[in-house]
Amino acid sequence: MARFVTKLNSGSPPVNEGVTPNSGGGASQTFGFQFSDASGVTDLTTVSALFNSAPSAAAGCAVVYDRVKNTLSLLTDAGGPSAGSITPGSGTQENSQCVLNGAGSSVSAAATVLTLNLAISFRPPMAGATSIYMQAANLSASTGWELRGNWTVPAMIVSPPNGSWLPGASVVFQWTGIGNFSGCSLSVSGIGGGGYGYL
Numbered sequence: 001m002a003r004f005v006t007k008l009n010s011g012s013p014p015v016n017e018g019v020t021p022n023s024g025g026g027a028s029q030t031f032g033f034q035f036s037d038a039s040g041v042t043d044l045t046t047v048s049a050l051f052n053s054a055p056s057a058a059a060g061c062a063v064v065y066d067r068v069k070n071t072l073s074l075l076t077d078a079g080g081p082s083a084g085s086i087t088p089g090s091g092t093q094e095n096s097q098c099v100l101n102g103a104g105s106s107v108s109a110a111a112t113v114l115t116l117n118l119a120i121s122f123r124p125p126m127a128g129a130t131s132i133y134m135q136a137a138n139l140s141a142s143t144g145w146e147l148r149g150n151w152t153v154p155a156m157i158v159s160p161p162n163g164s165w166l167p168g169a170s171v172v173f174q175w176t177g178i179g180n181f182s183g184c185s186l187s188v189s190g191i192g193g194g195g196y197g198y199l
Contacts, residue, residue, distance in 0.1 A: 012038035014136035014143055017113065019049070022132065022149030028121040029151075030104055034113055035136040041067070041109040043138045047116055050133040051098065051126065055145035061098035061126065065107065065116050072118075074100040097126045122153040 017034040037043040044067050052060030057079030064073045071085035074093035086093055091102040104119025132149035135142065 011043050011138055011140045013141040014044055014047075014138050016134035016136055016143050016146045016148060019132055019134060019148050023151070025152030025154065027154055028119075030117055030119045031132070033116045033118065033134055035116070035134070036113045037136075037138055038112055039138075040112055041114045044114055044136060045139060046137050047114060048135040049116070049118055050135070050145060051120070051122070051130050051151065052133070053130055055131075055133050055147070059097065059125075061095070061120065061122065063100055063118055063120075067114070070107070072100065072102060072105060074098070096123060098122050124155075126153045127155045128153060 015036045017036050019034075020032040021029070031049065033047070033049050035044060035047045046064055046066050048062060048064045050057060050060055050062040052062070057075045059077060060075075060079070062075040062079065064075065065071070065088075066073070066085070069085070070087060072088055072093070073082045073085045074095060076082060077096050082093060084093075086100070086102040088102060088105045088107045093100045093102070099121040101119035101121065104117075106117045108115045129150065129152050131147055132151055133145040134148045135145050137143070
């Protein structure tokens with residue numbers, strides 16, 4: 001009797017290649033994350049990015065991209081799955097730490113490399129130094145959270161960002177660490193024909 005043996009290919013482990021920029025600071029930024037799999041991009045199931053002081057999604061800004069479904073999900077404050085998802089190129093999701101702008105986010109793939117561009121706006125609870133972690137998974141393995149960069153979120157966050165203000169529009173200034181301030185002042189000039197304002 002002939003015997004047949006089938007060898008199953010378990011695939012290659014995924015790799016977190018890196019993020020651009022991997023250092024710096026600001027309240028808003030589009031980050032480019034690159035992941036790879038020697039068996040091809042289609043071997044990847046999910047890739048993720050995390051901004052937090054520790055490799056934990058709780059109280060952080062964690063985004064998961066599901067390659068099969070082509071969806072983005074910003075995890076909750078507790079680090080759990082969000083109630084829904086958005087497609088790269090549209091929509092927004094938010095938690096207490098950050099806002100994921102789907103319209104400014106995108107995904108591209110070439111051979112063994114997947115690039116995930118995420119447009120992130122940080123909120124005051126994220127103020128200070130934070131770390132950038134990456135994670136990739138396929139059907140056979142997961143990298144776990146790996147440190148790939150550092151970012152500093154300013155203590156004062158202006159919404160919308162300076163340079164995009166319109167006459168008559170509202171501008172929100174948010175500070176963190178209010179208890180450490182002995183005083184603060186704000187002056188605004190050159191809006192709507194050279195007017196000045198003070199707070």
